[in-house]
Amino acid sequence: MVLVFERLLVSNTKINAKNISLRQIFDAVPRLDVKSILSMEPIGQELIIHGWVRNFRSNRFIALNDGSSINNFQLVIDFEKFPEEVIKRISVGSCIKATGKLNPSLGAVQKSELVVDTLDILGDSDPALYPLQPKKHSLEFLRDIAHLRFRTNTFSAIFRIRHAVAFAIHQFFNDRGFFYLHSPIITASDAEGAGETFQVTTLNLDKIPRTEEGEIDYKKDFFSRPSNLTVSGQLEAELAALALSKVYTFGPTFRAENSNTPRHLAEFWMIEPEVAFNDLNDNMDLAEDMLKYVIQYILSNCSEDLKFLNDRDQEEQKQKPQQERNEFSLLEKLDFCLKNNFERISYTEAIEILKNSNPNKKGKFQYPVEKWGTDLQSEHERYLVEKHFKKPVILYNYPKEIKAFYMRQNIDNTTVAAMDILFPGIGEIVGGSQREERLEKLESRMKEMHRPIQEMYWYLDTRRYGTCPHAGFGLGFERLILFVTGMSNIRDVIPFPRYPGNAEF
RNA sequence: GCCUCUUUAGCUCAGUUGGUUAGAGCGUCGGACUGUUAAUCCGCAGGUCCUUGGUUCGAGCCCAAGAAGGGGCGCCA
Known part of the structure; x- marks a missing residue:
C-alpha cells in the first residue's frame, strides 16, 4: 500500500486529487485524461490513457484526443516493436488504450509525450469509410454528420463552452438566492400566445374519436383535453415567484413555427428568471449582470477553447470581403461587452434616432421608419446595435399594441x-x-x-391574492452560445438541432 | 412561408460559346522514407455531373418541374 501511494505521489505531482478515482489509487498504474496529463511535469511516470486517434504520422506519432481538452496529446510508438497488423489499425477515428511512460518531448510543439509500452485497439475505424479527415470540413457537411461532429476541434470546443455557460448560469442564480424551478414541458393551454405549438396526443390519428357533433373528442385523449409542448415557462415561473420571491427556469422550449433562419430552432433552451418586487430597472440590471457574469466565467474557465474559436473566426474573416468583416475578434468582442455598460434607450428614443439616421433619410431601409408605434424590423435593430451604438442595446417602454398582454402598462397609457x-x-x-x-x-x-380569462383563473389568482410588483425575462440559451462562441448558425451550437423538416439523430 | 444563390470524386472546389475520353488539391489504397506537427516523395484507384422530363445530331453546361443545402426576410428567444 505504501508503495502504491508513493508511486501515486510521484506520478501525480501537480494533479488535483479530485481527478483521480478511489479505484485508481488501488490500481498500479493511474488512468488519466489528456487535460490532466498536459498539466503534469514529465518525469517518466507510468500511466494509462484512452482516447480517439486524431492523426497518425510517420508510423510513429499518434495525436490523441479524449475531449477533456481542445489539445491533443502525443503518443510515440516504436513501430518495429509492434506487429504490423496493430499499426495498420491505428487510423483516424479509431479508439485506443495505451500504457507507457510520460517523458519530455523531443518535438518543438509539445512539452510531453507518452512513450508507449502496450497498445490496445478498443475500436477500429475503417479509414476508407470514416468521413472525418485531418483537414478543414465545412460546417454544412458536419451538420449532416452531427453524430460524429463532436469529434472535431470546433464542435468539442463549442460543447465544452455550452456546458460552462449552463453551469455559470446556475451558479449566478444560486449565488443570488434564486431557486431553480422546473416548469412543465407539457401544458394544457397556449396561454401566452407565444407561438405555434406542437400538439401532444395519444389519440390514434388513423381513427380519431369524434363527439356527436363531429368534433375531435379530447375527453378520450390522455389528459382529457388538448395539450401541447410548452412555448414558455414564464407564467408558471410567475406563480412560484409570488411565493419564493426569486426563481428561474432553465429548460427546453418548443415552437412549431416554420422559421428557417440561422437564429431559430423548433426545440431550444430558455432561461426565465422571475423576481418578486423587481421593477423594470431591476430587471434590466439583472439581465445585464447575468450576461456579464457568464462572459467573465467562460473567459476565466474556457480560455483555450475560446482562443481556438477566436483564431478559427479570424481565419474565416480573412476569406470575406473587407466590408463584411467583423470589426472585433471574438475575444475583443467579449472583452468589450464586459467592460462597457449596455446602452439603455426607450422605444421612443430609438424611433427618433432611426428617423434621423442616414440610411432612413437616404431610403436605404427596406422598411422606412415613419411613425411611432410600429414594430422595429431586424434591419433597424442591427443599425442601432452595430452602427449607431456599436454595443449591446436595451430597448424599453414599447407601445402596448405590439407587446404581450401580461406586460405592465405605464402611466402614459400607451406604452x-x-x-x-x-x-x-x-x-x-x-x-x-x-x-x-x-x-x-x-x-x-x-x-x-x-x-x-376563465381558463387562466390560476394566473389571475396571483393578482387576486397578495399580488405584488414583479418582473422577469426570457434568455435564449442558444443565442447566448452563438454570441460567446462567435458561431453564426444556431444549428451549430446545439448538439442535435430540430428545425422544419429535420429531426435526424 | 417569401426572395435569392448553390448542388460535379469520400471532402473542398474548377470545368471556356453546347462538341470526342469530365479535372485539381486534400483524403483513401499501394510503395519509399522514418522524431513527425494537417510530415514528405512516387504511383494506382475513385464519377447516377442532385432527380425527373424536355430542346438538340450532340447536354455537366440551355429550358421546365421537383428535392436538398446556404444566405436574406417574416414569426421570435
Whole structure:
C-alpha cells in the first residue's frame, strides 16, 4: 500500500486529487485524461490513457484526443516493436488504450509525450469509410454528420463552452438566492400566445374519436383535453415567484413555427428568471449582470477553447470581403461587452434616432421608419446595435399594441414596461418585462387581446391574492452560445438541432 | 412561408460559346522514407455531373418541374 501511494505521489505531482478515482489509487498504474496529463511535469511516470486517434504520422506519432481538452496529446510508438497488423489499425477515428511512460518531448510543439509500452485497439475505424479527415470540413457537411461532429476541434470546443455557460448560469442564480424551478414541458393551454405549438396526443390519428357533433373528442385523449409542448415557462415561473420571491427556469422550449433562419430552432433552451418586487430597472440590471457574469466565467474557465474559436473566426474573416468583416475578434468582442455598460434607450428614443439616421433619410431601409408605434424590423435593430451604438442595446417602454398582454402598462397609457436586449450579430437575445400585477388592468388587457380569462383563473389568482410588483425575462440559451462562441448558425451550437423538416439523430 | 444563390470524386472546389475520353488539391489504397506537427516523395484507384422530363445530331453546361443545402426576410428567444 505504501508503495502504491508513493508511486501515486510521484506520478501525480501537480494533479488535483479530485481527478483521480478511489479505484485508481488501488490500481498500479493511474488512468488519466489528456487535460490532466498536459498539466503534469514529465518525469517518466507510468500511466494509462484512452482516447480517439486524431492523426497518425510517420508510423510513429499518434495525436490523441479524449475531449477533456481542445489539445491533443502525443503518443510515440516504436513501430518495429509492434506487429504490423496493430499499426495498420491505428487510423483516424479509431479508439485506443495505451500504457507507457510520460517523458519530455523531443518535438518543438509539445512539452510531453507518452512513450508507449502496450497498445490496445478498443475500436477500429475503417479509414476508407470514416468521413472525418485531418483537414478543414465545412460546417454544412458536419451538420449532416452531427453524430460524429463532436469529434472535431470546433464542435468539442463549442460543447465544452455550452456546458460552462449552463453551469455559470446556475451558479449566478444560486449565488443570488434564486431557486431553480422546473416548469412543465407539457401544458394544457397556449396561454401566452407565444407561438405555434406542437400538439401532444395519444389519440390514434388513423381513427380519431369524434363527439356527436363531429368534433375531435379530447375527453378520450390522455389528459382529457388538448395539450401541447410548452412555448414558455414564464407564467408558471410567475406563480412560484409570488411565493419564493426569486426563481428561474432553465429548460427546453418548443415552437412549431416554420422559421428557417440561422437564429431559430423548433426545440431550444430558455432561461426565465422571475423576481418578486423587481421593477423594470431591476430587471434590466439583472439581465445585464447575468450576461456579464457568464462572459467573465467562460473567459476565466474556457480560455483555450475560446482562443481556438477566436483564431478559427479570424481565419474565416480573412476569406470575406473587407466590408463584411467583423470589426472585433471574438475575444475583443467579449472583452468589450464586459467592460462597457449596455446602452439603455426607450422605444421612443430609438424611433427618433432611426428617423434621423442616414440610411432612413437616404431610403436605404427596406422598411422606412415613419411613425411611432410600429414594430422595429431586424434591419433597424442591427443599425442601432452595430452602427449607431456599436454595443449591446436595451430597448424599453414599447407601445402596448405590439407587446404581450401580461406586460405592465405605464402611466402614459400607451406604452408597457417591456425590455429587449439586442446583441450585435444576433439580434434579440433577451425579451422581458415588468408584469402587470393589477387585476383590473390585466383582465381588461386580456379581454382586448382575446385571451381566455376563465381558463387562466390560476394566473389571475396571483393578482387576486397578495399580488405584488414583479418582473422577469426570457434568455435564449442558444443565442447566448452563438454570441460567446462567435458561431453564426444556431444549428451549430446545439448538439442535435430540430428545425422544419429535420429531426435526424 | 417569401426572395435569392448553390448542388460535379469520400471532402473542398474548377470545368471556356453546347462538341470526342469530365479535372485539381486534400483524403483513401499501394510503395519509399522514418522524431513527425494537417510530415514528405512516387504511383494506382475513385464519377447516377442532385432527380425527373424536355430542346438538340450532340447536354455537366440551355429550358421546365421537383428535392436538398446556404444566405436574406417574416414569426421570435
